[in-house]
Amino acid sequence: MSYHVNEKGYYGDFGGAYIPEMLYPNVEELRRNYLQIINDESFKKEFELLLKDYVGRPSPLYHARRLSERYGATIYLKREDLNHTGAHKINNAIGQIMVAERLGKKRIIAETGAGQHGVATATVCALRGLECVVYMGEIDIKRQAPNVARMKMMGATVVPATSGSKTLKDATNEAMRDWINNPVDTHYIIGSAVGPHPYPDMVARFQSIISEETRWQLKEKTGKETADYVLACVGGGSNAIGMFYHFLDDEDVKLIAVEAAGLGVDSGESAATTVLGKEGVLHGSRSILMQTPDGQVVEPYSISAGLDYPGIGPQHAHLFKSKRASYVSATDDEAMQAGLLLTRLEGIIPAIESSHALAHLEKMSFKGGETVVVCLSGRGDKDLDTYIRYFGL
Structure with a gap:
């Protein structure tokens, strides 16, 4: 049995890309290009160097x-x-931002719960000189105040999600809305092994x-x-x-x-x-x-x-x-x-x-x-x- 993704974006019965029509171009652009980008020798060399010298x-x-x-x-x-x-979140943040750069994206958005993915994203955006917007549930903003301060110090804009439970799920919803409204210049970094294909596979590879x-x-x-x-x-x-x-x-x-x-x-x-x-x-x-x-x-x-x-x-x-x-x-x-x-x-x-x-x-x-x-x-x-x-x- 294979435990990895197949060519249609599925792991057994699970996976796929169940997305609104307006997100299709963004996700399809990623799907078509991500493997070629991350398997490129110059990408691998730069990624490994950053993991060694920047992440430690x-x-x-x-x-x-x-x-x-x-x-x-x-x-x-x-x-x-x-x-x-x-x-661990920094591993994926570096990888995805490098992919985004190669796709010509200048603005990075992310969702975060505990704040670690938001901090990692804001950190790499500061390193690469990219605009960064992080969506975070209002409740999580209160319980993870030090991480919010870190993101702001890095120059990121932290946007509270005030609907529903005001936690990670709602931050994800807000980030997806932003991406629908800004499809051309924006890359959405998903911090976990979730979301439409190719995100779960991409995150798994970087982690x-x-x-x-x-x-x-x-x-x-x-x-x-x-x-x-x-x-x-x-x-x-x-x-x-x-x-x-x-x-x-x-x-x-x-x-x-x-x-x-x-x-x-x-x-x-x-x-x-x-x-x-x-x-x-x-x-x-x-x-x-x-x-x-x-x-x-x-x-x-x-x-x-x-x-x-x-x-x-x-x-x-x-x-x-x-x-x-x-x-x-x-x-x-x-x-x-x-x-x-x-x-x-x-x-x-x-x-x-x-x-x-x-x-x-x-x-x-x-x-x-x-x-x-x-x-x-x-x-x-x-x-x-x-x-x-x-x-x-």
């Missing part, structure tokens, strides 16, 4: 010894939190650097390129698809994606898409999403601004349905405790998104000797207020 890649694969002792396995953390801007590095780093440390388990948090799913990408065809590697259960899967305040969702269309692709019986999108909830998305990317939907990867969930409480535990054991404050992946370690049982890689997708600076309030620090 390769990100370390860190053996978390005290965490390993606690759980009885050899646990490695893929340190995406050490990238410039503090998360696949995570698992590409992990393979040779594992070989250096263990003598073997694969791990027994690979874990990542998943909202829309960009860090997870990057972490899984180069292990998809190694069937002996167990892939575990951890969604946000919020206050509990059945609480009505959750973002556990694979448990609560059904197949349908969201933001331009067929996937699995949380919806009412008559097809209205259900508002998700998570303490983590980056995971409260009502769907998952189409490649994840395919991995879930084909059972190639396990999709599980962690509650707010479980994630917060896991974040504090890592901080106390290893001196690393993780983003609350990443803490969801760490939380699943509590539910695993190891015989001893297993190798586990957890994608530490971002650092916790942006979440300090939430941690402080939660723990009364």
